[in-house]
Amino acid sequence: MIVGILGCGTIANVLIHKIENKKEIKVKYFYDRDVEKAENLARTHDGTAILDFHDMIDKVDLVLESASQSSVKELILDVLKKGKDVIIMSVGALLNKDLWNEMKSVSKKTGAKIHIPSGAIAGLDAIKAGSVGEIRKVLLTTKKSPSSLGMSIDKEEILFYGKASEAVKIFPLNINVAATLSIASNLDIDVKILVDPKVDRNIHQIFVEGDFGKFITETENLPSKSNPKTSILAAYSAIQLLNSLTESFNLGA
Secondary structure: OEEEEEOOOHHHHHHHHHOOOOOOOEEEEEEOOOHHHHHHHHHHOOOEEOOOHHHHHOOOOEEEEOOOHHHHHHHHHHHHHOOOEEEEOOHHHHHOHHHHHHHHHHHHHHOOOEEOOOOOOOOHHHHHHHOOOOEEEEEEEEEEOHHHHOOOOOOOEEEEEEEHHHHHHHOOOOOHHHHHHHHHHOOOOEEEEEEOOOOOOEEEEEEEEEOOEEEEEEEEEOEOOOOOOOEHHHHHHHHHHHHHOOOOOOOOO
């Protein structure tokens, strides 16, 4: 499998340094609007920096997007139209129903696969299993440090309380987990976002209720050292998903 990277920031850097050396997976091509980022990452991994993203598509089997919601909207459809698989990290873009429906329609026609990692949360398998029945409520409560949001405050504040579809517009770099949960549960989930100067990590608590029963999970994620907006677990989930695509067994829902 030949892999191309769209977006050479924190997640791409973690992936390159942590991914297993497998002959089945070759991360070879790198694209970023900041050409220097792509060149630097390609140099560390004996890869090739691509100046025009569309030149990458025909060279790869899969594109891993770790750039931005706008990159998903502008570029991923072109990948799917060529029948190439994608892994999407900027999941918030998929709460645009028109875009999501078009992506699913194109992938069905071309046979391309759309993969979404679990990201920086626990419990996604249980939600996927529960969605076979009816899920009635999902509430994501996220608590972040001021530095992860570029803020300076001295007491806890509620920044947002509403639906995931609105949260991903207001906080496009910070709340992709809300979109992932919405897609898994088939709901526009409820989201509460707090900023707290007493915390030094990203905390996600998830409450889920449906005809299966209910459960609560809580994840305390250490931020990436290079970017406090990105939980290191989100990058690890992309690596695990990529590795799983070449495995002969599947664990979990």
